[in-house]
Amino acid sequence: IAIATSQLQGKQILLTIEQYHYLNRVLRLKEGDRFIAMDGLGTWWLAALEEAQTAQIVEQIAVQTELPVTITLMAALPKGNGFDDVVRYCTELGVSTIVPIISDRTLLNPSPQKLERWQRIALEAAEQSERAIVPTITPPVTFTKSISTVTATYRYICVARGANMHLKKAIDSVPLVSEIVIAIGPEGGWTTTEIEKATSTNFQTVSLGKRILRAVTAPIVALSVIAATFEE
Numbered sequence: 732i733a734i735a736t737s738q739l740q741g742k743q744i745l746l747t748i749e750q751y752h753y754l755n756r757v758l759r760l761k762e763g764d765r766f767i768a769m770d771g772l773g774t775w776w777l778a779a780l781e782e783a784q785t786a787q788i789v790e791q792i793a794v795q796t797e798l799p800v801t802i803t804l805m806a807a808l809p810k811g812n813g814f815d816d817v818v819r820y821c822t823e824l825g826v827s828t829i830v831p832i833i834s835d836r837t838l839l840n841p842s843p844q845k846l847e848r849w850q851r852i853a854l855e856a857a858e859q860s861e862r863a864i865v866p867t868i869t870p871p872v873t874f875t876k877s878i879s880t881v882t883a884t885y886r887y888i889c890v891a892r893g894a895n896m897h898l899k900k901a902i903d904s905v906p907l908v909s910e911i912v913i914a915i916g917p918e919g920g921w922t923t924t925e926i927e928k929a930t931s932t933n934f935q936t937v938s939l940g941k942r943i944l945r946a947v948t949a950p951i952v953a954l955s956v957i958a959a960t961f962e963e
């Protein structure tokens with residue numbers, strides 16, 4: 732289960748009613764039975780259930796499922812619920828931060844409930860793929876604003892046509908412990924102005940191959956290429 736650091740008290744975890752109910756009623760754990768708790772920031776514990784909504788930490792567990800590189804995905808919001816899949820699959824593939832992008836050709840401006848939904852999906856995907864951390868999903872932001880806040884040295888913008896080189900080749904010389912930012916456009920593609928703004932802030936245009944991928948598929952392919960390059 733995922734817990735907040737505020738729920739830790741020494742070697743004890745103070746469970747919420749929902750967590751206790753899930754462990755006790757749904758999973759049918761009894762007093763003394765063990766389960767795994769994670770704080771979403773990189774620490775996992777083996778814990779034993781107690782009565783009265785608490786659990787005792789047995790030991791810390793070493794989790795080494797993270798990629799050596801830190802990946803920030805800036806992905807333009809696709810139509811409908813397509814972003815759910817982007818969050819789910821990119822979390823499984825090892826993304827660190829996802830920035831939902833409102834681009835010039837993005838049709839919708841999502842409701843605050845959408846952000847909560849994506850954060851929940853990221854948490855569930857991180858748990859199921861045994862990630863040490865839960866990726867951060869930031870509130871949606873315009874592309875122009877988001878590129879002005881990028882500090883990472885290695886920054887790439889995926890363009891369906893006219894890229895300098897394939898992403899795979901571009902990241903080949905990136906050192907093992909680095910921060911990478913990768914931007915993916917919407918269904919209608921980036922506008923020329925957006926690509927110019929990105930390249931003027933040192934984003935390199937990259938390709939994901941000769942076939943045009945859907946706005947939902949492209950982030951998953953980009954993450955797969957990065958993960959395959961840096962996986963140890």
Ligand code: SAM
Binds near residue numbers: 891941
């Ligand atoms: N007609 C649009 C265009 O020419 O940009 C297609 C947009 S595509 C459906 C959505 C986004 O996925 C693109 O903006 C780009 O970021 C990414 N993408 C799709 N296929 C790609 C490819 N083969 N190489 C690089 N990026 C790609």
